[in-house]
Amino acid sequence: MTDHAVFATTRRVLVVVVFATQLVLTLPSLVAHHQGPAAWAAYVLLTSVLAFVAGHVVAGRAEPSAGCAGALAAVTLTSSVLATTALPAGASFGPADWAFGLVGWYLLLVLVERPAALVAALAAHVCFCVAWFLHAGNGDAGTAGVVILSGTSFQLGVLVMTRVLLRDGRLAARAAAEHDAARTREVLARQREQDLREGFEGQLGALLPLLADLADEVVSTADEATRLRCSVAAVQLRRLFAENDDVPDPLLHELTACVDVAERRGVVVSLAVSGTATPVPTEVRRALVAPMARALAAAGGRAKVSLLRTATEVRVAVVADAPDVLPEAGDVPASVLVETSVHSGLVRSEARWRTR
Template identity: 85%
Template sequence: MTDHAVFTTTRRVLLVVVVAVQLVLTLPALVEHHQSPAPWIAYALLCCVLAIVAGHVAAGRSERFPAVEGAVVLVSSVLATTALPDQTSFGPADWAFGLIGWYLLLVLVERPALLVGALAAHVCFSVAWFAHAGNGDVGTAGVVILSGTSFQVGVLVITRVLVRDARLAAAAAAEHDDARTREELARQREQDLKAGFEGQLGALLPLLADLADERVSVADEATRLRCSVAAVQLRRLFAENDDVPDPLLHELTACVDVAERRGVAVSLAVSGTATPVPTEVRRELVAPMAQALAAATGRAKVSLLRTPTEVRVAVVADAGGVLPQRGTAVTVETSVHSGLVRSEARWRTT
């Protein structure tokens, strides 16, 4: 439940209370004890405020001008209190004292500080008028003040507790939703990683099966090339999931590291600043270079060029039998001359 829902429900209940008190308790007292126009004007002003609040409650809206409505209620309090007959303050003729407190609750329930100030002003003025005019018994006045204001303050306290609980519940629900979202994102990421690993292992499993069944031998050049390609691909896949500032360069370096472990002399040249590159595009940019490095036997040169409009990954290696690569997001050009393979992958950022 939100703050608005708490205040709307509270105002509906208070509206019923005010209507009941005004019609059942205060109207007969007004008719019986007052003949001057001032208390009737106060009563009419309160009815106007009641009609406005009822319209807002029916429409499900908050009060637009609660401070103005509170001021009208206090004016009604002054008119009704100053028109009391002699010796009748806090007695049956003082119909407005308790009713004004309920009205203040009705219009200012969303403004606790303003409500407390208005209630205090109402009580202080009533007590000051009582002391000034000497109207009535002090004990009776104390009982009326205590019984009326304590119940109204209790309603205010209960409302604030409900608002606090609603906010705590909303915060807990939001935290739960955030946790569910993070959990779902983590699960989705895990599934993506699993799918990626399965794709790479799908290319590796036939090789492992052939080696296990002795259908191929590591002494065979083609088998060694397949193993080398699988090693570079797996190393690139592991690097793909690392959290680094420059993922593309990190994946290129991982492939270069595998080639260097095989004894290939690799030089890496980097130009330009890091540019955000989607994962699928990085895979297609790195794939031709990774295959060339896997097939390289002696030396290779890798270059990474980044401009505001284009990213290029090129490799020149003394490798044979490298198949041309194709990409959906990048343009790949591969050529072989005199035992040297030249491959370049280009991706336009715009």
């Protein structure tokens, strides 16, 4: 339950309590004890406050602003002064003192969202009533103590219960938010796991026919085309493993992984990098690395790889020894431009992606 819901529910209950108290308990006392116009003026002021708050509740509006709540509290305390000073001598905290308990409920009604202001207003109300009791004299101190203790303790108890409900509501909301966050992380983890599985399955799907041909001795590793297929598969798998590493510069990390596979085959590779790291989507990284990976897989002696990053473009280029026929390229996103040429035993390939 949100703070607004707690306060709205509490105020609805308080409107009913105040209405019933004022109509059933205090009005008969006011009528039975003739106290003059000041007492009736106080009653009318309190009734106007109740009408205002009740209209606010029925309209479903948000809690009153600080200024509005302060004005309502001031009207309520004014009513307390009028009603208390209109009492006959020695009547404070007695049957004729209809306003003492009612004013406390009114203060709770208008200041329930502001506990510090409520306690201060209740203290001012009680202090004034006690001062008037001492000023007027001829009252029963024991009865006065019981009335003050019973009235204020019950009203402060309602305030404490409201704060407890607020605390429990916030704890429940926090627990719900943490539960939702955990569920979201779980769903994202499952999705990531599924994406990884699909990616590996896609790479293995290209590798399985090669493994099947080797197992069935349909092809031989002595064949140049078969060795080229194996080299391409090794580079692709190594790039796929590198793609899922958590590193500051994923693109350079994937390029370095492909270079490492080529160097293990004896290819002398030089890598030149310029520019600072730029965020590159995964699909775009695949398209940028793929041409270079194919060239390195086919390279026989030397290769030069360059990575250029500017504010508007990311470019991956390679020049390598290569046969006349390169491995086939896969699908390339429209945002990536790839140019590849083979001439005089050299392959030149370049992939470019504009950042904006």
